[in-house]
């Protein structure tokens with residue numbers, strides 16, 4: 001079996017292609033990481049290589065420390081690589097990266113051929129894997145960042161405030177509150193790819209599964225590729241519905257958004273506990 005046929009790589013590639021087809025990944029926009037299970041590592045290990053020539057094989061500082069990620073292996077998109085190309089040039093666009101025993105350095109063990117490096121958001125991804133693994137008792141394995149157009153457009157119109165965003169998203173499509181009853185976090189505009197955006201996002205991801213990056217995109221987590229992708233899709237769709245409804249109403253907010261009472265009824269019926277701070 002080729003590494004391309006392993007379940008983890010097939011699902012990773014499918015997610016990149018699905019995101020590209022949604023229009024979320026212009027050029028190199030967005031990035032995806034997956035924390036491999038011991039079974040995934042066992043299947044892919046025969047393809048790992050530490051020979052100079054295949055790829056950069058040195059240890060590199062992560063710039064942050066994530067002790068609970070020590071010894072973990074991640075599949076990651078490469079910095080500057082295009083989601084559109086992942087399915088046709090897997091080894092050039094994607095790599096498998098090992099974290100050292102202290103949780104503060106990484107090295108490539110497969111892929112990213114020709115001098116590629118993990119996404120510039122790799123420190124943000126690893127720190128958020130650390131936080132989400134802790135918050136979900138190890139269940140979280142996927143961190144996904146996309147440049148979703150409707151989320152970006154909405155972030156140019158409303159305040160970067162979690163309550164405001166969560167209410168708009170919940171109230172624009174009935175089943176949103178079931179998918180993210182805690183709401184969404186919001187990071188104000190920040191320079192991408194640095195330690196500051198990593199720290200700001202981590203603080204919020206202790207509580208939320210997803211964070212808006214103002215005028216930049218969306219950052220989500222999930223136990224599986226399907227759930228991370230589905231969360232991204234649900235939030236982006238709701239932002240789009242709100243924007244179209246505003247446009248159809250002459251640029252004014254929609255007049256018939258779902259009420260707080262209706263939101264509570266949905267939660268009761270589906271046995272979820274909403275974030276009460278965000279309900280009237």
Ligand code: 13P
Pocket residue numbers: 028029030031077078079080081118119120121145192193
């Ligand atoms: P990378 O190409 O380094 O993944 O950066 C893309 C991006 O969207 C940064 O936020």
Ligand code: ZN
Pocket residue numbers: 029030145146147192216217
């Ligand atoms: Zn980005």
